Amino acid sequence: MKELTAIRREYLQGGLRRQDLPSTPLPLFEQWLEQANHAELLDPTSMSLATVDSDGQPFQRIVLLKQFDQRGLVFFTNLGSRKSQHIADNNQVSLLFPWHALERQVHITGRATRLATTEVLKYFASRPRDSQLGAWASSQSSKLSARSVLESSFMKMKQKFADGEVPLPDFWGGYRVEADSFEFWQGGAKRLHDRFLYQRHGEEWQIDRLAP
Numbered sequence: 227m228k229e230l231t232a233i234r235r236e237y238l239q240g241g242l243r244r245q246d247l248p249s250t251p252l253p254l255f256e257q258w259l260e261q262a263n264h265a266e267l268l269d270p271t272s273m274s275l276a277t278v279d280s281d282g283q284p285f286q287r288i289v290l291l292k293q294f295d296q297r298g299l300v301f302f303t304n305l306g307s308r309k310s311q312h313i314a315d316n317n318q319v320s321l322l323f324p325w326h327a328l329e330r331q332v333h334i335t336g337r338a339t340r341l342a343t344t345e346v347l348k349y350f351a352s353r354p355r356d357s358q359l360g361a362w363a364s365s366q367s368s369k370l371s372a373r374s375v376l377e378s379s380f381m382k383m384k385q386k387f388a389d390g391e392v393p394l395p396d397f398w399g400g401y402r403v404e405a406d407s408f409e410f411w412q413g414g415a416k417r418l419h420d421r422f423l424y425q426r427h428g429e430e431w432q433i434d435r436l437a438p
Contacts, residue, residue: 236415236416237329237413237414237415237417237419238329238413238415239328239329239413240329240412241412241414241420242410242412242420242422243420244422244433244435247422247433249431249433250424250431251405251408251410251424251431252294252295252296254408254410255294255332255408255410256294258323258325258328258330258332258410259271259323261328262323262325262328262330265327265328267325267327267328269290270325271290271291271292272288272289272290272291272323273288273289273290273291273299273301273321273322273323274286274287274288274321274322274324275287275288275289275301275309275319275320275321276319276320276321276322277309277312277313277316277319278312278316278318279308279311279312279315280315280316285308285309285312287309289301289303289309291323292349292400293349297402297404298336298402298403298404298405299321299334299336299402299403299405300341300345300400300401300402300403301400301401301403302346302349302350302398302399302400302401303366303398303399303400303401304361304364304365304366304367304397304398305340305397305398305399306365306366306367306368306397307366307367308366308367309367313338313401317337317338317339318335318336318337319335319336319337319338319403320333320334320335320336321333321334321335321336321403322334329412329413330410330411330412330413331409331410331411332408332409332410332411333407333408333409333411334403334405334407334408334409335405335406335407336403336404336405336406336407337403337404337406338401338402338403339401339402339404340399340400340401341399341400341401341402343394343399345400346394346398346399346400347394349400350394350398351391351394355392358392359380359383359384359387359392360380361395361398362383362386362387362392362395363376363379363380363382363383364376364379405426406425406426407423407424407425407426408423408424409421409422409423409424409436410422410424414438417438418438419438420435420438421435421436421437421438422434422435422436423435423436
């Protein structure tokens with residue numbers, strides 16, 4: 227295997243300048259997300275969600291961004307999952323969008339709050355039927371003795387809801403992360419990367435350049 231210390235490259239795709247930044251972070255986030263999508267990156271809406279358990283142990287996992295606006299960024303999940311248990315104890319979370327092919331990252335911190343059932347139902351109804359059945363079949367984060375147990379549960383749900391629509395499980399929902407900060411990272415040559423931090427102060431955002 228190649229020595230890990232020898233794996234390196236220069237970041238040469240572009241820079242980020244203070245005079246080009248909008249006064250609030252959402253327009254720049256939307257622009258970068260659109261560019262990631264236009265570049266046909268694999269899963270451009272995937273983001274790492276970090277939570278902390280009651281012992282202070284951090285956990286990360288990939289979830290998919292499904293909506294965003296001035297109110298925050300939205301993802302959906304099983305409400306009995308490990309991430310949901312963590313959020314119930316401590317709703318301070320962080321999100322990371324790793325758009326490696328564009329030499330970009332966006333790091334977001336904020337507070338996660340449960341979505342109203344009406345919002346969850348609207349999204350759940352738009353999911354493919356097999357995804358709806360999968361939500362019923364999986365007790366997320368619980369231990370399984372074998373994959374066959376999960377597959378058997380899926381088939382039982384498929385038979386149970388063979389006629390008509392698949393209802394919204396009462397253990398399935400979503401969260402909105404109201405952002406306190408956005409950090410935009412753009413790779414630069416000679417490891418002189420561009421980093422800009424937006425921090426919320428009431429209705430205003432303070433912008434600072436950070437050393438790489």
